[in-house]
Amino acid sequence: MSEAVEPATSSSETTSPTEVVEGSIDKSEDFVEPDTKRRKLATKNDDKKHKLEDRLGGILCCAVCLDLPKAAVYQCTNGHLMCAGCFTHVLADARLRDELATCPSCRVEISKTSATRNLAVENAVSELPSECQFCNQQFPRNSLERHEEQECDERISGCKFSRIGCPWRGPLHERPEHENQCNHPHRTGAEVMESLKAIDQEMADERKIYDSIFELLGFEKILFNDIQLKPYRTDEFVHRLFYESSRFSAFNNQWVVKARINNSQKDPTQSSERGLTYQLILKSKTTTPMNLSYIVLRGPVGDIKVKPSIHQFEFTEQENESPYLPLRLPDSNECNRLLAAKVINFRLIMFLASK
Numbered sequence: 001m002s003e004a005v006e007p008a009t010s011s012s013e014t015t016s017p018t019e020v021v022e023g024s025i026d027k028s029e030d031f032v033e034p035d036t037k038r039r040k041l042a043t044k045n046d047d048k049k050h051k052l053e054d055r056l057g058g059i060l061c062c063a064v065c066l067d068l069p070k071a072a073v074y075q076c077t078n079g080h081l082m083c084a085g086c087f088t089h090v091l092a093d094a095r096l097r098d099e100l101a102t103c104p105s106c107r108v109e110i111s112k113t114s115a116t117r118n119l120a121v122e123n124a125v126s127e128l129p130s131e132c133q134f135c136n137q138q139f140p141r142n143s144l145e146r147h148e149e150q151e152c153d154e155r156i157s158g159c160k161f162s163r164i165g166c167p168w169r170g171p172l173h174e175r176p177e178h179e180n181q182c183n184h185p186h187r188t189g190a191e192v193m194e195s196l197k198a199i200d201q202e203m204a205d206e207r208k209i210y211d212s213i214f215e216l217l218g219f220e221k222i223l224f225n226d227i228q229l230k231p232y233r234t235d236e237f238v239h240r241l242f243y244e245s246s247r248f249s250a251f252n253n254q255w256v257v258k259a260r261i262n263n264s265q266k267d268p269t270q271s272s273e274r275g276l277t278y279q280l281i282l283k284s285k286t287t288t289p290m291n292l293s294y295i296v297l298r299g300p301v302g303d304i305k306v307k308p309s310i311h312q313f314e315f316t317e318q319e320n321e322s323p324y325l326p327l328r329l330p331d332s333n334e335c336n337r338l339l340a341a342k343v344i345n346f347r348l349i350m351f352l353a354s355k
C-alpha cells in the first residue's frame with residue numbers, strides 16, 4: 001500500500017504551509033488592530049461552523065490521500081470515496097502488478113465500470129470553504145481558482161517592465177507603486193539588450209521544434225499510423241508490464257512500437273514519479289539504411305496529452321531498434337491515467353529522408 005502513504009504525506013504538506021503563512025501575515029506590516037479583532041470575533045462566532053466544516057471535510061475526503069477531491073469523486077460498490085487521481089492510481093497499480101484492482105478501504109473489486117461517480121459529494125466539496133493561498137480569506141472551493149487567478153489583490157504578479165529585465169515580483173496591490181519607481185525604463189539600450197537576448201533565446205528554442213516540423217513536411221515520404229499500444233507482461237520471474245503495438249507497415253516495411261514504464265525500473269509501484277518511454281522497431285530486413293524522423297501526437301483516437309518532440313534514428317540491418325525515448329507527458333498523473341486505461345492510443349508520423 002505505498003500509494004496510500006505517499007499522497008497522505010503530501011496532503012499534510014498542503015495543509016501546514018497555510019498555517020505558516022497565516023502566522024507570518026500576522027507579524028507583517030498588515031498587522032492592523034481592527035482586522036485582528038474582527039478575526040478573533042469571527043473565530044468565536046464561527047467556532048461551531050468551523051467544526052462542522054472540518055467534520056464534513058473528514059467525511060468527504062478521499063479515502064486514499066485524505067485530501068478533499070478537486071474534481072471527480074469515485075466510489076466503490078460499498079460507497080468508499082476516492083479522488084480521480086487516486087482512483088486512476090489504484091487502477092494503474094493493479095495493471096502494473098497484474099492483479100484485479102480493489103478498493104483500498106474494503107478490498108471489494110473496482111474497475112472503470114464498477115466504480116461510479118458521486119455527484120452529491122463532488123458538489124458538496126465544491127461548496128466547502130477553502131483558503132486563498134495569498135490573502136488567507138475563505139472562499140467556496142468552486143470559486144477559489146477564479147479568485148486566486150483573477151481577483152485576489154494579494155496574488156503574485158510581475159512588473160510590466162519584466163521584459164526589459166525587471167525581476168520584481170510581489171503582491172498585485174503593490175505593483176503600481178513599484179512600477180512608478182521602477183528604474184528599468186531608465187536603463188540604457190545596451191542594458192536592455194541583455195534581457196531581450198534571453199527572451200529571444202527562449203523563443204528560439206521553442207520555435208526550433210516547429211521549424212523542424214515544417215522542414216520535415218518537405219520530406220519526400222511521409223506516413224502516419226494510428227497506433228494502439230496494448231499491455232503485456234514479460235515472462236521473467238517478476239512479471240513486468242510493457243506495451244506493444246501490433247505490426248504495421250510503413251515504407252514497405254513492417255514496424256512495431258514498444259513502450260515501458262519508468263524505463264523498466266524494477267518495481268514502478270514503489271515510485272510516485274512515473275513516465276513512459278517508447279521505441280520504434282523495424283521488423284523486416286532492410287538492405288538500405290533508413291534515416292527516419294518520427295513524432296508522436298495525440299491523433300483522432302484517444303486523449304493522450306503528449307507534447308510534440310521529434311526523434312531521429314537510422315535503421316539498418318544491424319540496428320533495427322531505436323533507443324527508448326521519453327513520451328513527453330505533462331506529469332506522473334497523466335502517466336497513471338494512461339496506465340489505468342486499457343489501451344494507449346496515439347498517432348505516429350514518420351518522415352523518411354531520401355538518400
Ligand SMILES: [Zn+2]
Nearest residue numbers: 062065083086
Ligand atoms: Zn485521493
Ligand SMILES: [Zn+2]
Nearest residue numbers: 076080103106
Ligand atoms: Zn470500498
Ligand SMILES: [Zn+2]
Nearest residue numbers: 132134135152
Ligand atoms: Zn485571495
Ligand SMILES: [Zn+2]
Nearest residue numbers: 159166168182
Ligand atoms: Zn520593475
